[in-house]
Amino acid sequence: MTHPPKRPLTLRDVSEASGVSEMTVSRVLRNKGDVSEATRTKVREAAKRLGYVPNKIAGALASQRVNLVAVIIPSLKNMVFPEVLSGISEVLEDTGLQPVVGVTDYLPEKEEKVLFEMLSWRPSGVIIAGLEHTEASRAMLAQSGIPVVEIMDVDGEPVDTCVGISHRRAGRMMAEAIINAGYRKIGFMGTKMPLDHRARKRFEGFTRTLAKAGIEIADQEFYSGGSALAKGREMTAAMLERSPDLDFLYYSNDMIGAGGLLYLLEQGIDIPGQVGLAAFNGVELLDGLPRQLATMDACRREIGQRAAQVIADRHGGRDTGESVHSLSPTLAYGDTLRRP
Amino acid sequence: MTHPPKRPLTLRDVSEASGVSEMTVSRVLRNKGDVSEATRTKVREAAKRLGYVPNKIAGALASQRVNLVAVIIPSLKNMVFPEVLSGISEVLEDTGLQPVVGVTDYLPEKEEKVLFEMLSWRPSGVIIAGLEHTEASRAMLAQSGIPVVEIMDVDGEPVDTCVGISHRRAGRMMAEAIINAGYRKIGFMGTKMPLDHRARKRFEGFTRTLAKAGIEIADQEFYSGGSALAKGREMTAAMLERSPDLDFLYYSNDMIGAGGLLYLLEQGIDIPGQVGLAAFNGVELLDGLPRQLATMDACRREIGQRAAQVIADRHGGRDTGESVHSLSPTLAYGDTLRRP
DNA sequence: ATGAAAGCGCTAACAA
DNA sequence: TTGTTAGCGCTTTCAT
Numbered sequence: 142m143t144h145p146p147k148r149p150l151t152l153r154d155v156s157e158a159s160g161v162s163e164m165t166v167s168r169v170l171r172n173k174g175d176v177s178e179a180t181r182t183k184v185r186e187a188a189k190r191l192g193y194v195p196n197k198i199a200g201a202l203a204s205q206r207v208n209l210v211a212v213i214i215p216s217l218k219n220m221v222f223p224e225v226l227s228g229i230s231e232v233l234e235d236t237g238l239q240p241v242v243g244v245t246d247y248l249p250e251k252e253e254k255v256l257f258e259m260l261s262w263r264p265s266g267v268i269i270a271g272l273e274h275t276e277a278s279r280a281m282l283a284q285s286g287i288p289v290v291e292i293m294d295v296d297g298e299p300v301d302t303c304v305g306i307s308h309r310r311a312g313r314m315m316a317e318a319i320i321n322a323g324y325r326k327i328g329f330m331g332t333k334m335p336l337d338h339r340a341r342k343r344f345e346g347f348t349r350t351l352a353k354a355g356i357e358i359a360d361q362e363f364y365s366g367g368s369a370l371a372k373g374r375e376m377t378a379a380m381l382e383r384s385p386d387l388d389f390l391y392y393s394n395d396m397i398g399a400g401g402l403l404y405l406l407e408q409g410i411d412i413p414g415q416v417g418l419a420a421f422n423g424v425e426l427l428d429g430l431p432r433q434l435a436t437m438d439a440c441r442r443e444i445g446q447r448a449a450q451v452i453a454d455r456h457g458g459r460d461t462g463e464s465v466h467s468l469s470p471t472l473a474y475g476d477t478l479r480r481p
Numbered sequence: 482m483t484h485p486p487k488r489p490l491t492l493r494d495v496s497e498a499s500g501v502s503e504m505t506v507s508r509v510l511r512n513k514g515d516v517s518e519a520t521r522t523k524v525r526e527a528a529k530r531l532g533y534v535p536n537k538i539a540g541a542l543a544s545q546r547v548n549l550v551a552v553i554i555p556s557l558k559n560m561v562f563p564e565v566l567s568g569i570s571e572v573l574e575d576t577g578l579q580p581v582v583g584v585t586d587y588l589p590e591k592e593e594k595v596l597f598e599m600l601s602w603r604p605s606g607v608i609i610a611g612l613e614h615t616e617a618s619r620a621m622l623a624q625s626g627i628p629v630v631e632i633m634d635v636d637g638e639p640v641d642t643c644v645g646i647s648h649r650r651a652g653r654m655m656a657e658a659i660i661n662a663g664y665r666k667i668g669f670m671g672t673k674m675p676l677d678h679r680a681r682k683r684f685e686g687f688t689r690t691l692a693k694a695g696i697e698i699a700d701q702e703f704y705s706g707g708s709a710l711a712k713g714r715e716m717t718a719a720m721l722e723r724s725p726d727l728d729f730l731y732y733s734n735d736m737i738g739a740g741g742l743l744y745l746l747e748q749g750i751d752i753p754g755q756v757g758l759a760a761f762n763g764v765e766l767l768d769g770l771p772r773q774l775a776t777m778d779a780c781r782r783e784i785g786q787r788a789a790q791v792i793a794d795r796h797g798g799r800d801t802g803e804s805v806h807s808l809s810p811t812l813a814y815g816d817t818l819r820r821p
Numbered sequence: 822a823t824g825a826a827a828g829c830g831c832t833a834a835c836a837a
Numbered sequence: 838t839t840g841t842t843a844g845c846g847c848t849t850t851c852a853t
Contacts, residue, residue: 149603149626151830162840167832175838192624197601198541199830202845206832207538217563226557230584239598242582244570258579261537263489284532286489370769400769403743407771429710429740431747491846502824507848515822539846542829546848 150193159187170195201263210452211259212240213269215247215337220396220424221441222270225292228445229268236453238265245270247336253278260285266452272297273338288455290448293439294339295467304447304466308339311437311470312346315391315419318435318472320354321481324389324417327351329361330376330401331393336365340393343421347391360384364397373400381416392420395427398434402477406431418477433475440468490533499527510535541603550792551599552580553609555587555677560736560764561781562610565632568785569608576793578605585610587676593618600625606792612637613678628795630788633779634679635807644787644806648679651777651810652686655731655759658775658812660694661821664729664757667691669701670716670741671733676705680733683761687731700724704737713740721756732760735767738774742817746771758817773815780808 155170156163161180168174169184176184187193201207212229214222229240241264243255253275259267260281266288272295274282282289282300289301296309319327334341348358360380364372373396381387392398398420402412410416412432423438447466454461474480495510496503501520508514509524516524527533541547552569554562569580581604583595593615599607600621606628612635614622622629622640629641636649659667674681688698700720704712713736721727732738738760742752750756752772763778787806794801814820 147626153830163830164832164841165839168839171832173832177838180839192620194597194600194621194625196603196830198538198547198603199845200832201538202542202847203830203832205845217557217566223557223563257534260534263536263538280532281534285534286487368765368768370766372769374769396766403769403771425708426710426736428708429712429714429743431743493846503847504825505823508823511848513848517822520822536846539829540848542831543846543848545829 149196150191151196152193154191155184155188155193158191159184207263207265208238209241209262209264210238210266210268210449211243211256211262211264213243213245213252213255213259213267215245215270217242217244220426221422221439224441225270225445225448228442229449230445232446232449232453236449236456238449238453238456240268240449249273249275249278253281256281265456266290268292268448268452271338272299272303274300288452290451292444292448294342295465296342299464302451302461302464302466304444304451304468306440306444306468306470307346308342309346311421311439312343312348313350314470314472315343315421315437316347316350316354318474318478318481319389319391319417319419320351320356322413322417322479324479325356326359326384326387327356327389327391328380328384328387329358329391329393330373330380330397331361331363333363333365343393359387369394369396370400370403373397374404375400377401377404387416389417389419392418395420395422395424395434395436398436399427399430402430402432402434413477413479417479423473427475432477433473435473435475435478437470437472439470443468489536490531491536492533494531495524495528495533498531499524547603547605548578549581549602549604550578550606550608550789551583551596551602551604553583553585553592553595553599553607555585555610557582557584560766561762561779564781565610565785565788568782569789570785572786572789572793576789576796578789578793578796580608580789589613589615589618593621596621605796606630608632608788608792611678612639612643614640628792630791632784632788634682635805636682639804642791642801642804642806644784644791644808646780646784646808646810647686648682649686651761651779652683652688653690654810654812655683655761655777656687656690656694658814658818658821659729659731659757659759660691660696662753662757662819664819665696666699666724666727667696667729667731668720668724668727669698669731669733670713670720670737671701671703673703673705683733699727709734709736710740710743713737713742714744715740717741717744727756729757729759732758735760735762735764735774735776738776739767739770742770742772742774753817753819757819763813767815772817773813775813775815775818777810777812779810783808 152163155166166184168176245252268290270293272291291299291303293305295305295307362376419435421437423436427434451461492503495506506524508516585592608630610633612631631639631643633645635645635647702716759775761777763776767774791801
């Protein structure tokens with residue numbers, strides 16, 4: 142066992158150990174330029190023997206190139222964003238680019254801080270959730286000089302490019318399906334709005350479409366914090382107590398919808414006869430529930446893939462044409478929403 | 482609207498714009514050294530007006546200091562790791578250190594790659610899940626010269642420091658509780674083992690303790706992929722079909738346990754009389770289930786906090802004494818495991 | 822309180 | 838195919 146070095150090894154150490162110039166060592170380690178097979182192996186051996194780990198900081202400064210892509214999302218606990226992330230990783234995997242994740246907790250000021258922090262590492266691109274940012278954040282993005290992809294949402298003006306679905310349209314589609322199925326007394330449950338613009342837009346699309354059909358939300362409740370499943374259960378119980386004549390419940394996310402579903406089944410309520418249910422996201426979790434909850438797929442993985450593709454293309458000098466990539470969510474009726 | 486710059490701004494630009502030397506600008510932007518209030522504001526204004534974003538790459542190279550902590554985990558979809566991460570973020574928040582996440586997908590070679598990649602950015606510390614790594618990974622960690630904390634598990638030899646629970650002991654505790662409650666025909670369901678050392682250790686602790694009491698696992702099944710909730714449901718149905726005389730089902734994680742619970746309730750099976758259930762992790766999700774599933778808390782948030790604390794302390798020059806931080810999981814009987 | 826000079830460890834560009 | 842020379846944009850150190 143050799144003694145752990147206080148000073149990390151440098152190219153110079155490998156150069157001396159292998160009797161080859163630093164420049165050539167650098168070339169070998171990056172597989173760049175022509176190097177004879179002989180020196181190649183000599184260098185590789187020395188590097189491995191010493192346990193050399195290159196210093197990307199120095200490399201990045203010298204080459205003015207950083208293979209990082211900043212990915213800025215509101216939360217990791219949401220089930221939704223990990224899926225977007227795997228879409229991103231999947232595509233970046235074979236491009237030499239690497240995602241680096243920053244979390245904002247849905248706070249605009251924290252987003253600004255995280256963005257500033259990440260931009261100061263001079264990444265090759267930014268993927269950031271949502272179209273709503275502070276003035277300063279938008280300015281930073283616009284000034285950054287690197288490809289910027291805003292994801293999840295297309296209802297608004299992107300700084301550069303966006304990939305997502307229209308949440309207003311998603312809300313509208315769901316409202317139409319519910320109306321067409323004959324439901325009329327509709328309750329809504331969701332997260333507290335100011336935090337989540339996409340939930341807000343779905344709600345807007347939803348209520349406006351109902352309004353056009355002369356229907357008003359009969360009851361509504363908003364929550365924050367705690368186990369979403371438990372919250373869904375509690376809110377549903379409370380709402381049905383308060384407004385026993387409701388014939389439909391629309392939930393802003395699948396977890397609270399699942400909680401509501403479990404509650405209603407326990408109460409022996411006829412679904413979707415007496416009460417219909419629908420939610421939003423299409424998370425995998427729903428597959429294990431006693432009934433298939435009606436929901437709308439948010440195209441999470443595909444959003445991640447497309448966003449990463451845009452970054453990769455632009456990084457490779459290819460242009461991607463369109464600045465708005467609008468995907469189409471699909472409605473799953475499941476067992477809790479009557480078909481028209 | 483000024484034209485977006487092709488070349489990112491440098492200290493020099495701010496220096497010229499404010500009529501102050503680069504050095505002084507640098508001092509202002511880092512709040513270091515004595516600078517008169519007058520120049521301070523002058524510089525701040527110029528920086529803000531120009532939209533200057535410092536270049537951390539150059540800063541890190543010059544100062545030989547990087548405020549990043551590499552966090553390497555197997556997956557983000559697991560519900561478990563996001564919680565560990567928030568424990569980490571929470572503590573690092575007020576230390577000036579920033580977590581950077583790398584994901585290994587439970588693959589040792591990918592872990593090695595990710596580790597190499599992250600170490601090449603010369604972080605101030607490493608937090609990495611598990612005690613099992615490739616030879617090369619261990620060597621890199623040992624050679625890195627920075628604090629290394631292996632988390633989640635304490636059954637083994639840490640390279641440097643570890644923070645976690647003993648999964649063998651967790652398995653043993655659960656086996657003892659089940660035996661004491663009088664159950665005898667026990668079925669096990671879990672993930673395919675080779676991927677997950679901690680699940681494997683729990684299983685080992687579990688079976689050994691049963692063996693000492695003269696009990697053998699009566700049936701077992703392992704899965705991989707798919708919706709865990711649905712898998713739990715399917716596996717439970719299949720197992721009870723196959724082995725109708727089972728009186729207890731132990732699941733290696735809460736999601737499949739929840740799936741099993743939902744299935745059994747639908748079948749009208751008496752829980753915990755006819756069949757008892759228990760799982761592992763204590764995830765928040767369980768709060769919304771019709772019955773409280775017996776489980777064992779894995780101390781996820783606390784593990785994150787302690788690990789981050791170790792890094793922060795060592796980074797600040799403080800020594801943390803012990804190299805093994807063993808936390809104690811607590812057993813929650815819930816409604817699905819008879820008390821002794 | 823401010824500035825000037827000398828690198829940090831690497832790579833681009835050129836030379837041999 | 839290999840080596841040499843200048844930086845990359847900042848911070849450290851030492852003057853002033």
